[in-house]
Every structure is written in structure tokens, then in C-alpha cells.
Amino acid sequence: MEKRQELYAGKAKSVYTTDDPDLLVLQFRDDTSAFDGKKKEALARKGMVNNVFNAYIMERLQDAGIPTHFEKRLSDTESLVKKMAMIPVECVVRNIAAGGLVKRLGVEEGRELSPPTFELFLKNDEKGDPMINESLAETFGWATPAQLGRMKELTFKVNHLLKQLFAEGGLMLVDYKLEFGLFKGEVVLGDEFSPDGCRLWDAKTREKLDKDRFRQGLGGVIEAYEEVGRRIGVIFPS
Template identity: 65%
Template sequence: MSDVPAALYEGKAKIVYPGEDADTLVLFFKDDTSAFDGEKREQLARKGEINNAFNAYIQTYLQEHGVPTHFLRRLDARRSLVRRLDMIPVESVLRNRAAGSLCRRLGVEEGRLLEPPVLEFFLKNDALHDPMINRSHIRTFGYAHAEEVERMEYWTLRVNALLRERFAQVGLILVDFKLEFGRFAGEILLGDEFSPDGCRLWDVQSQEKMDKDRFRRGLGGVVEAYIEVARRLGIATDA
């Protein structure tokens, strides 16, 4: 019989397993890649291990700068140990430049600088295609309390300030990103992952896309772009 515990949940890019105790979980990063609500799917060799290393670096960097996260440590090439959170079913999306759905919704040109940055919320619900919601929806439907929404906003803006500067140091524009949060021991912590799967990164000089848009748009070189971003940040992508 296998000693591997049964998975608690399998998502598009990760599998969640029980952790070392009741307060922890193990995240297994898959090579699976999807877009457009799962309509486009593919397996990209090494993507899981690269995202695991990338996420470990970013979460540790944020912790070192005062951002509370669920990350504990990387276990091996594809697995990380994290705190078990009571997840809030809301994505916090921060946009420094116009791209993706913002351009489609508002008719603005891609790349337009957004000052101040735009902060949006989306309900995490695949069946409803993650609709955009506001603070009133979050409070009225009980997704989070007003104080929790304030903390989510505060930490999202703080993460943006930290990572916008960090990526700029290595010649990259942090276009936008999404975050998820959860509750642990009465505190709001950053959860899920931070990788090129969930943010947009452009090269400062060429404007080349260095993120999942390469997969969405069929540009190719997805993993190669992820590796280049990791290289610039000094992230070792092997175990």
C-alpha cells in the first residue's frame, strides 16, 4: 500500500494534501496549465517545480518585509508546507497597468499606466466564471467582515509596493496580480501561491510578456519565460 495520503482537493494547478498536523497542509504543484475557465489545457514540463520555487521565494520575501503568509517551507521540488487557512472565497486583484479583462470591460488600451493602481475583487466560483464583486457584496453575502476586507485591501497594496519595486530591480514591470487570503488564529494571512500563473510580468525594455499570457495567447516559450524571470530574481529552480 502507498504511504501517500489521499488528496484533500485538486485544483487546476495544485493538489492539496494533509500536512504534518491539523494546522498544516502540503501543496503539490502540477505541470498542468489551463486558461479560459479550463477550456484550454496543457501540461508543460517543469512548470510545477518552477512555480513551487518561485512561490517559496516570493512568500519568503514578503514575510521578511512584514506580510503575514501561510507559507512555512519548501519540502522538495514540487511540494511546500503551509498553514491550513479558512479561505475567504474572494480574489483580490491589483492592476498597475491595463491588461486582460480590464481592457475588455472598459475599452482601455493594453499597457495604459493606472495611477493610482486599480484594486478589484472577484468571487471565487468556477461555475459563475469568477464574477467581479465589490465591498458591499462581500459584506452582505458574508464572504468576509468589513474589518477583514480592510486587511485584504491593506495587504494587497503593501504586496504591490514591495513586489513592484522588486521586479523593477530586475527589469520587469509588475502589470497586475491576484491574491487570496484566509483566516488563521484570528489573523488574515496571504494564502494560495504567487507565481507567473497568477500575475502579469513584462520586460521593461521590450514589453515582452513573461507570464501565463504566453500560454493564453499561444506565444510559446511559457516555461522558458518563467525560468528567465526566476533567473533574474536569483531563484534556483531545482530542488
């Protein structure tokens, strides 16, 4: 497999074509952004940490029957993935109130959400990823009802698997965002799962061990990501 030209550079990852039309290389960079790109910084080792973390999670999900775009880790900062047609809809599940939900509804941070909530957002930086619903997604052709149904089913399956995995490491999976795409007509989990796209709290102290450390200027961002990884069995290259 040969890495070819850059296809797209996102806020934290770059995507490259390969000599295989069905495969892409994802390069995880140290760049970190929040608040729709208004806060930006390069955090040393973040590309490596998120790439290794994501590979571990994707393999666990794949083993449990979740279809993912992940093929294999190629290097410290690169992974090989299936080339998909991305569905421009972000799926968010919340087990505990935090972040956007607290802001929007004024509920208390840390409140347990039973049953967990499911929200859809349009992936659109210019519009600040507005909240949408199934009706809007269908009308505007972002996703069909069948695709949305499968996305919701897979997002909750991921919740079941990862809540358990993180709990074993003494961590609470507060919330997370997933993205999906279509590969040969099938809805497949794409993008990444790392502390950049979820909230993880220490189960005893409720210390934040995710990207909120960057958003809120708490420091120790990458140290927290590594701590989370180590607690669930990720082995980072030294």
C-alpha cells in the same frame, strides 16, 4: 511531518493533509489551464518552477512583515503551508492596463494606471469568477468589512514590495491576483504568487513573460517563467 490523503485537487495544485491538523502540503502540478478551464495542457517542469518561484516570493514577503501561509519548501514540487479557512474573494491590483480591464472598459493595453486599481472577484469557477464589491461580499458573508480592509491593505503592501523587486530585474509588474484565508482569526496571504497569477513584462521591450504566453499561444511559457525567476534571484534546481 507525514503527508496523508489528498484533500482537494485544484486546476494546477493539489492539497494534502498531514499528521499535523494545522499544516497542509501543496503540490504544484504541471497542469496549466486558462479561460475557466477551457484551455488545458501539462507543461513540463511548470510544477517545479512555480513551487520554487512561489517559495522565494513568499519568503521575501514574510521577511517584509506580510503574514503568509507559507512554512517551507519540502521538495521540487511540494511546499508546507498553514491550513486556513479560505476567504472566497480574489484581490486584483493593476499597475498597467491589460487583460480583463482592457476587455471590460476598452482602455488601451499598456496604459499606466495611477493610482493602481483594486478589484474584487468571487472565487467561483461555475460562475466564471464574477467581479464583486465590498457591499456584496459583506451581504453574502464572503468576507467582513474588517477582513476586506486588511486584504486591501496587504494587497497594496505586496504591490509596493514586488513592484520594486521585479523592477530590479528589469521587469514591470503589470497586475496580479492574491487570495487570503483566516488562520487563528488572522487574515493571512494564501495560494501562490507565480507567473501563473500575475502579468510581468520586460521593462524595455514589454515582452510578455507570464501566463499570457499560454493564454495567447505564444510558446516558451516555462522558459519565460524561468527567465523571470532568474532575473529576480530565484535559483531553480537543475
